[in-house]
Amino acid sequence: MAERSNRQVGETLYFMGQLLEVLGENPFKVRAYYKSAEVVERLATPVSRLDEEQLREIPGIGSAIAKKIREIVETGTFHELETVRAGIPEPLIELLSLEGIGPKTVNKLWKKLNVQSIADLEREAKQHRIRAIKGFGEKKEESFLKAIALYRERSGRMTRAEADAVVGMVVPVLEPGTFAMAGSYRRGKSTIGDIDIVSKEPPSVANPKIRTVAEEMIDEGAKKTSFRCLGKRVDVRFSRPEQFGSMLLYLTGSKPFNIRMREYAIFKGFKLNEYGLEDRSSGHLSEFATEEEIFSFLGMDYIVPELREDWGEVEAALARRLPVLVEDREVRGDLHVHSTWSDGVMSLEEIARAGEARGYEYILISDHSATLGIAHGLDEEGLRKQMHEVEVTNRSSSCRLIQGTEVDIMADGTLGLPARVLADVDVVIASIHSAFSQERDVMTRRVLAAVENEHVDIIGHPTGRILGRRQPAEIDIPRVIERAAETGTALECNASPFRLDLDDLYIREATRKKVKIAIGTDAHHPEEFGNIRYGVITCRRGWATAADLLNTMSHKELMEWV
DNA sequence: GCCGTTTTCGGCCCGACTGTTTTCAGTCG
Numbered sequence: 001m002a003e004r005s006n007r008q009v010g011e012t013l014y015f016m017g018q019l020l021e022v023l024g025e026n027p028f029k030v031r032a033y034y035k036s037a038e039v040v041e042r043l044a045t046p047v048s049r050l051d052e053e054q055l056r057e058i059p060g061i062g063s064a065i066a067k068k069i070r071e072i073v074e075t076g077t078f079h080e081l082e083t084v085r086a087g088i089p090e091p092l093i094e095l096l097s098l099e100g101i102g103p104k105t106v107n108k109l110w111k112k113l114n115v116q117s118i119a120d121l122e123r124e125a126k127q128h129r130i131r132a133i134k135g136f137g138e139k140k141e142e143s144f145l146k147a148i149a150l151y152r153e154r155s156g157r158m159t160r161a162e163a164d165a166v167v168g169m170v171v172p173v174l175e176p177g178t179f180a181m182a183g184s185y186r187r188g189k190s191t192i193g194d195i196d197i198v199s200k201e202p203p204s205v206a207n208p209k210i211r212t213v214a215e216e217m218i219d220e221g222a223k224k225t226s227f228r229c230l231g232k233r234v235d236v237r238f239s240r241p242e243q244f245g246s247m248l249l250y251l252t253g254s255k256p257f258n259i260r261m262r263e264y265a266i267f268k269g270f271k272l273n274e275y276g277l278e279d280r281s282s283g284h285l286s287e288f289a290t291e292e293e294i295f296s297f298l299g300m301d302y303i304v305p306e307l308r309e310d311w312g313e314v315e316a317a318l319a320r321r322l323p324v325l326v327e328d329r330e331v332r333g334d335l336h337v338h339s340t341w342s343d344g345v346m347s348l349e350e351i352a353r354a355g356e357a358r359g360y361e362y363i364l365i366s367d368h369s370a371t372l373g374i375a376h377g378l379d380e381e382g383l384r385k386q387m388h389e390v391e392v393t394n395r396s397s398s399c400r401l402i403q404g405t406e407v408d409i410m411a412d413g414t415l416g417l418p419a420r421v422l423a424d425v426d427v428v429i430a431s432i433h434s435a436f437s438q439e440r441d442v443m444t445r446r447v448l449a450a451v452e453n454e455h456v457d458i459i460g461h462p463t464g465r466i467l468g469r470r471q472p473a474e475i476d477i478p479r480v481i482e483r484a485a486e487t488g489t490a491l492e493c494n495a496s497p498f499r500l501d502l503d504d505l506y507i508r509e510a511t512r513k514k515v516k517i518a519i520g521t522d523a524h525h526p527e528e529f530g531n532i533r534y535g536v537i538t539c540r541r542g543w544a545t546a547a548d549l550l551n552t553m554s555h556k557e558l559m560e561w562v
Numbered sequence: 563g564c565c566g567t568t569t570t571c572g573g574c575c576c577g578a579c580t581g582t583t584t585t586c587a588g589t590c591g
Contacts, residue, residue, distance in 0.1 A: 027574090028563070028564080028573090029563050029564090031564090032563035032564055032574095033563075035563090036563085059564090059565090060564075061564085062563060062564050062565080064563060064564085065563070099590090100580090100588090100589065100590085101589085102588060102589050102590085103588095104588055104589085134582095135582065135587080136582085139580085139582085140582090143581090183591090194591090219578090219579060220579095221578065221579055221580095222578090223578060223579090224579080224591095226590095235590095235591075237578090250577090251591085253591080255575095258576085259574090259575055259576095262575040262576070263574085263575070265575090266575080267567070267568085271575085272575080272576085273575080273576055274576085
């Protein structure tokens with residue numbers, strides 16, 4: 001039987017939450033299902049391996065949901081879900097994806113007009129039958145049609161590069177020094193839903209400038225403005241400078257982190273909101289210009305944005321046991337770069353100059369092996385010629401090029417170059433570039449074979465995902481991490497904004513198991529060297545310290561490590 | 563349905579904005 005992935009289990013729990021919500025169930029019960037879904041999906045360990053008792057120990061999962069998870073693992077669903085599902089038309093749930101439509105609206109449309117799908121809603125709105133319902137009017141009909149149109153052309157979450165493009169449009173119209181980025185952008189997530197900004201400028205000053213870059217103003221109030229830019233939603237909250245810290249804390253989130261912080265504030269006798277901390281007995285409001293002052297006021301260490309996920313960081317901050325995360329400036333080199341010897345556009349000379357310009361000690365030249373047809377890879381002879389050119393280039397460069405290769409992990413788990421060649425290469429990255437749809441067991445064994453190969457130093461982009469285009473391959477990453485810990489193999493955090501692979505949760509699992517992480521940009525073009533920051537921030541989200549990375553080692557230490 | 567630094571029962575974050583309303587419900591973040 002195929003093992004159920006955490007994603008599948010999470011989606012099932014999430015679906016239950018949606019069904020209950022549309023039925024008008026107790027909102028806290030609904031929240032419990034959503035919360036458990038989220039917890040399961042960001043757990044590195046597969047829930048299918050945990051028994052009921054172990055599941056119950058996970059915060060957010062109680063005895064009822066623990067039982068249901070076991071049921072999902074064994075049967076793919078659970079009895080109560082099937083009972084509830086039978087009473088609701090399936091396409092109804094999709095209506096929840098429309099902007100401005102929540103469970104109450106879905107329920108009302110269903111009960112009053114027998115709307116069961118988006119197509120039904122579109123028809124009813126066009127024929128002006130919505131306005132017949134009490135509480136709904138002409139504007140609702142318009143907004144439903146607009147939401148449907150928007151949903152059909154939806155482009156989903158942004159890569160970090162796309163988000164940077166939106167930011168690049170908006171930021172130039174704002175006054176320098178008067179604003180800060182917030183939301184998932186600031187937290188460094190690998191994909192971004194919308195762009196959040198906190199501004200000290202009053203809306204009367206900022207809004208006219210914003211309109212010049214907005215395709216559409218979604219709403220404009222005295223305290224916030226929402227608009228669309230490059231098709232993406234941007235939210236701006238306005239704040240007085242004295243309250244800037246509270247507003248930034250609030251808008252940075254995450255939502256679970258905010259809830260945790262506000263609960264803790266209640267425990268300490270305060271109400272926490274975006275304006276400050278209000279003493280619950282006296283009503284006195286303390287204001288904070290910076291986030292640091294808020295953490296200090298509550299008696300905890302400062303939590304950097306990357307850690308704000310309610311992932312144990314609040315407890316760690318209270319106990320003053322937060323990790324010291326790796327920083328950009330500690331990175332001494334890039335561990336995955338392609339040259340004109342395979343599918344890159346840079347010569348070795350150009351790569352060395354780029355490395356010097358960035359102040360790097362070294363760059364790992366990791367061109368493809370010849371098995372990958374599309375990438376014009378190197379065979380044994382080509383690789384030996386490249387070794388010579390690397391040597392020559394290094395004579396006149398302060399940034400050392402390290403001879404490496406990115407060798408294919410073939411469908412059967414063997415490598416694309418013979419062992420005698422790999423033995424002569426300083427650093428070997430082994431990656432999967434083909435046969436992504438193998439079954440989980442086959443796929444996992446394939447990667448494990450590479451981990452166990454004595455010549456392999458790093459597993460490149462381990463899950464193979466391409467954000468928005470290709471799901472992660474069916475690989476048991478926790479098992480790969482366990483084995484990598486035993487063999488001393490490093491795992492890559494590929495810094496391409498289209499990959500960010502491994503992602504934060506596996507980085508955290510890997511560092512817990514003392515597996516080293518190698519950040520590589522996979523750069524094929526000179527402008528891609530800057531992507532290293534996406535890799536660093538992803539590692540920070542995975543609680544990685546400088547000691548967890550290969551990139552923080554000196555050239556000498558790195559060579560000793562391999 | 564979860565959880566307990568105040569609780570094994572009774573809470574569960576907090577506020578902005580829109581549309582449809584004469585005071586609020588619903589949605590969103």
